Amino acid sequence: MMGLSPFGWCVIVLVALAAMGLPIGLSMVGASIFYLLAAGLDPGTAAEQILNGLYNSYVLLAVPLFILAADLMNTGSLTDRLLKFCLVLVGRFRGGLGHVNVVSNVIFAGMSGSAIADAVGIGRIIIGMMTRGGKYPVAYAAAITASAAIIGPIIPPSIPMVIYALVSDASIGYLFLGGVVPGLILGVAFMVMNAVISRRRNYPVEPPVRLREVPRVTVEAFPALLLPIILLVGIYGGVMTPTEGAAAAAAYALLAAALIYRALSGRQVYGVLLSSAKATTSVGMLIAGALAFNYVVTVENIPVSVQHFVGGFHLSKVGFLLLVNLILLVLGCLLEGTTILLIIVPIFIPAVKALGIDTVHFGVVVVVNIMIGLLTPPFGLLLFVVANMTKQPLLAIVRECVPFIAAAIAVLALITFVPETVLWLPRVMGYKG
Amino acid sequence: MAPEIPSATRGVAVGRWLQRRADDVAVVLIATMFVSFLLQIIFRYVLNRPLGWTEEVTILCWVWVVLWGASFIVADDEEVRFDILYNAVPPGARRAFTIVASVGLIVLMALSLPATWRYVLFMRREHSAYLGMRFDYLYSIYVLFALVCIVRQVRVAWRAWRGTAPAVASELPGDVAE
Amino acid sequence: QSPAKMRFSCAFTEQDLRADAYKAFAAAMKEDFEFQPFWGNTLFKQGTELVALQRGNLEMANLAPQDISKQVPAWSLLTSAYLFRDVAHLKKTFKSDVGREFVKMAREQLQIEVITPVYFGSRHVNLKPDRQIKTPADLAGIKLRMPPGEFWQFLGESIGVNPTPVAFAEVYTALQTGAIDGQDNPLVLSKLMKFDEVTTQFVLTGHVVGYDVMTVSSKAWNMLKPEQQARFRAAAEKAIDDYTAKFEGQERDVVTALKAEGKKVYTPDVNAFRAYAQKRYVDKYGRDWPSGAIERINAL
Numbered sequence: 027m028m029g030l031s032p033f034g035w036c037v038i039v040l041v042a043l044a045a046m047g048l049p050i051g052l053s054m055v056g057a058s059i060f061y062l063l064a065a066g067l068d069p070g071t072a073a074e075q076i077l078n079g080l081y082n083s084y085v086l087l088a089v090p091l092f093i094l095a096a097d098l099m100n101t102g103s104l105t106d107r108l109l110k111f112c113l114v115l116v117g118r119f120r121g122g123l124g125h126v127n128v129v130s131n132v133i134f135a136g137m138s139g140s141a142i143a144d145a146v147g148i149g150r151i152i153i154g155m156m157t158r159g160g161k162y163p164v165a166y167a168a169a170i171t172a173s174a175a176i177i178g179p180i181i182p183p184s185i186p187m188v189i190y191a192l193v194s195d196a197s198i199g200y201l202f203l204g205g206v207v208p209g210l211i212l213g214v215a216f217m218v219m220n221a222v223i224s225r226r227r228n229y230p231v232e233p234p235v236r237l238r239e240v241p242r243v244t245v246e247a248f249p250a251l252l253l254p255i256i257l258l259v260g261i262y263g264g265v266m267t268p269t270e271g272a273a274a275a276a277a278y279a280l281l282a283a284a285l286i287y288r289a290l291s292g293r294q295v296y297g298v299l300l301s302s303a304k305a306t307t308s309v310g311m312l313i314a315g316a317l318a319f320n321y322v323v324t325v326e327n328i329p330v331s332v333q334h335f336v337g338g339f340h341l342s343k344v345g346f347l348l349l350v351n352l353i354l355l356v357l358g359c360l361l362e363g364t365t366i367l368l369i370i371v372p373i374f375i376p377a378v379k380a381l382g383i384d385t386v387h388f389g390v391v392v393v394v395n396i397m398i399g400l401l402t403p404p405f406g407l408l409l410f411v412v413a414n415m416t417k418q419p420l421l422a423i424v425r426e427c428v429p430f431i432a433a434a435i436a437v438l439a440l441i442t443f444v445p446e447t448v449l450w451l452p453r454v455m456g457y458k459g
Numbered sequence: 460m461a462p463e464i465p466s467a468t469r470g471v472a473v474g475r476w477l478q479r480r481a482d483d484v485a486v487v488l489i490a491t492m493f494v495s496f497l498l499q500i501i502f503r504y505v506l507n508r509p510l511g512w513t514e515e516v517t518i519l520c521w522v523w524v525v526l527w528g529a530s531f532i533v534a535d536d537e538e539v540r541f542d543i544l545y546n547a548v549p550p551g552a553r554r555a556f557t558i559v560a561s562v563g564l565i566v567l568m569a570l571s572l573p574a575t576w577r578y579v580l581f582m583r584r585e586h587s588a589y590l591g592m593r594f595d596y597l598y599s600i601y602v603l604f605a606l607v608c609i610v611r612q613v614r615v616a617w618r619a620w621r622g623t624a625p626a627v628a629s630e631l632p633g634d635v636a637e
Numbered sequence: 638q639s640p641a642k643m644r645f646s647c648a649f650t651e652q653d654l655r656a657d658a659y660k661a662f663a664a665a666m667k668e669d670f671e672f673q674p675f676w677g678n679t680l681f682k683q684g685t686e687l688v689a690l691q692r693g694n695l696e697m698a699n700l701a702p703q704d705i706s707k708q709v710p711a712w713s714l715l716t717s718a719y720l721f722r723d724v725a726h727l728k729k730t731f732k733s734d735v736g737r738e739f740v741k742m743a744r745e746q747l748q749i750e751v752i753t754p755v756y757f758g759s760r761h762v763n764l765k766p767d768r769q770i771k772t773p774a775d776l777a778g779i780k781l782r783m784p785p786g787e788f789w790q791f792l793g794e795s796i797g798v799n800p801t802p803v804a805f806a807e808v809y810t811a812l813q814t815g816a817i818d819g820q821d822n823p824l825v826l827s828k829l830m831k832f833d834e835v836t837t838q839f840v841l842t843g844h845v846v847g848y849d850v851m852t853v854s855s856k857a858w859n860m861l862k863p864e865q866q867a868r869f870r871a872a873a874e875k876a877i878d879d880y881t882a883k884f885e886g887q888e889r890d891v892v893t894a895l896k897a898e899g900k901k902v903y904t905p906d907v908n909a910f911r912a913y914a915q916k917r918y919v920d921k922y923g924r925d926w927p928s929g930a931i932e933r934i935n936a937l
């Protein structure tokens with residue numbers, strides 16, 4: 027034990043602090059300070075890395091703004107109207123509300139960058155609709171809500187992609203485009219899964235919405251449906267950068283809620299801003315901790331060692347991707363996603379570039395992995411969110427999640443082995459990768 | 460800082476008032492960031508007159524909202540934590556865990572405080588590009604954060620020692636943004 | 638006793654030609670210290686290396702002169718548009734008396750030793766619209782992408798464009814979608830980033846001779862014995878000269894390639910640009926500059 031290097035001790039301190047219940051961000055800050063002290067380096071470097079890292083990472087500004095946009099959409103009645111519209115679309119099929127759940131998540135994904143916000147916003151309404159009168163078991167409603175929410179950050183906009191762009195220098199614009207097709211495939215896969223389960227368990231169909239109500243429902247949902255289009259045209263039509271797109275989305279949600287739907291008071295706006303500030307702080311502290319800890323990892327030359335290690339095994343691109351998928355799926359069970367993106371993924375980046383793997387392709391694969399991690403026990407944030415909303419035991423929800431996790435892993439395999447599923451759309455839009 | 464401080468009614472009232480003012484600051488920071496961003500888009504693409512300072516204001520607000528929020532508006536049990544082991548052990552062990560982790564962090568933060576202070580002071584010779592703000596002022600928020608962090612951890616450890624810690628069976632670690 | 642380790646930070650990646658130059662330099666100095674490079678700003682973010690050098694967290698950096706001018710305003714002269722005519726003039730200036738005065742300022746005020754400039758190409762205007770450019774007036778209303786930050790935005794204004802801050806990674810898309818009309822990176826980089834695919838012309842304005850400076854913290858520098866310092870300077874000069882020759886060859890190849898693919902590549906009225914830009918710089922920053930310095934550099 028005496029022979030352990032400062033870095034070895036630093037990892038032990040990190041794990042110990044986190045396991046004893048200290049917030050993860052603070053654990054990383056503490057472990058980094060420990061390393062600096064143990065290695066005889068300047069302990070002020072932790073503050074230096076955190077402050078300069080936050081100050082010089084312009085893209086990160088998208089994080090608070092996407093959080094704000096999602097909060098505003100959930101507080102205004104955009105979400106409600108969207109659900110009514112989806113009911114018209116897919117309610118009449120077997121397991122109709124399950125389909126409504128998935129489709130509304132796909133549409134909502136085009137406006138929101140956060141899976142947790144989607145699960146809370148959509149789940150708050152649809153879980154009630156699904157379980158009223160015992161139509162669906164509560165655990166199933168919770169499971170499909172959590173699963174469908176992972177589509178959110180795969181279809182743009184996407185906070186995890188913004189963070190990945192930061193660590194990889196890939197273009198946010200092309201990353202966003204790369205997620206569109208995989209996100210839609212995932213939506214289809216979940217609907218197939220829901221159809222199969224609903225047929226077997228004979229889940230109900232919804233009474234068809236009367237034809238003369240269809241125009242009204244559509245018109246009412248229209249402003250909500252318009253936002254993804256405005257964002258796409260705005261970002262790819264050159265009016266705004268993806269970061270500015272986040273601000274525009276928030277402004278649109280605010281205007282739509284206040285003017286068109288008249289569903290927002292001053293007090294509510296204050297509440298939304300405050301909860302966005304809290305969420306921003308939570309993510310920001312994880313980023314801060316990772317900034318300090320990444321300094322330690324870099325001083326120790328870990329990414330270069332990993333690159334040489336991978337090089338030593340003469341792994342092919344596919345072999346490497348398979349290995350990364352495996353590692354990330356296992357880590358996803360245990361760790362929080364932002365931590366994986368900020369600490370683990372940068373370690374792989376030099377090897378990715380050396381192997382000639384496209385960084386946009388790799389980014390989408392990584393984000394899908396991290397989204398699956400939100401569903402896998404023992405540490406799955408989406409599981410916690412829906413368990414908390416429904417007061418169901420975690421295990422019951424996990425059991426109902428299994429088919430959806432399996433479907434998501436199948437989609438992950440598809441996008442890993444067929445890079446065109448990711449890269450086709452960016453290339454159509456001019457990406458040269 | 461948290462509204463649930465068990466104390467005399469007057470103390471609670473003062474605490475609540477302070478908490479609300481701390482919240483106000485965070486709300487102003489987020490709102491400023493949002494408005495600056497909108498101005499930036501409007502001036503660049505609608506009026507074809509790019510503004511430079513908006514970028515600096517938004518970044519300033521971002522740095523401050525994170526560290527201000529971590530200091531004053533996010534409660535101890537609202538931050539993201541890895542609590543599988545923590546939740547699996549009996550209450551006595553949990554208290555021991557909390558005390559050890561808090562004391563560990565207090566020691567580390569305190570040991571690095573002088574160097575942190577020197578770094579922030581050193582930054583007085585650099586200025587932000589547009590508004591010319593001195594970086595020592597800009598970065599002073601970190602010193603505040605470090606100090607408040609120590610104070611809060613002392614309170615957490617003290618409560619665990621006394622056995623008055625709020626029962627944190629935290630299933631839901633706040634809003635996280637995956 | 639000499640420092641055991643030289644921690645080195647730079648913005649370019651290990652694939653860059655400059656990395657080879659620094660590696661060649663390090664190989665020549667391997668008896669004197671262990672060179673520990675952190676390419677691509679992995680250890681310290683761009684713009685934060687100077688403070689890291691000053692505070693002893695870094696021994697060596699490939700530093701942008703703009704970073705020095707943040708703490709020594711006089712250095713803004715060395716970052717101004719149309720100061721250096723070409724790489725030979727740049728090198729000559731740093732070896733001249735006036736150049737040594739600037740190096741001395743950095744040593745005395747910042748405790749860093751500036752060894753040599755490292756050229757990485759002149760910035761040229763690269764446009765999507767097919768408009769003939771002769772003078773700054775022809776660039777009026779052109780939305781030219783400049784890196785974010787006041788220094789760069791002013792550089793844009795000084796050549797008559799409407800400077801638009803866009804992150805480097807987004808430039809290709811922004812050109813393609815028309816969010817910006819052009820960009821102004823050195824030719825080799827523009828070709829590498831495939832900006833030629835979404836633009837029609839390269840106007841060889843050469844408004845800034847792009848360079849960084851190889852810099853060592855005074856603390857690390859003073860630990861070297863005089864003969865080590867001499868060896869250091871010689872090894873640095875040789876490595877950078879070899880690199881510069883190679884890089885200039887690349888620049889010529891890129892011009893040939895761009896012409897071959899049918900892009901317009903031409904030189905505008907550089908004197909008109911120089912007069913316009915130098916006046917703007919003198920108005921804005923002139924009072925920070927040592928009197929007579931600009932004339933002395935112009936005369937070199």
Ligand code: NA
Binds near residue numbers: 177
């Ligand atoms: Na999304």
Ligand code: NA
Binds near residue numbers: 359400
């Ligand atoms: Na998990």
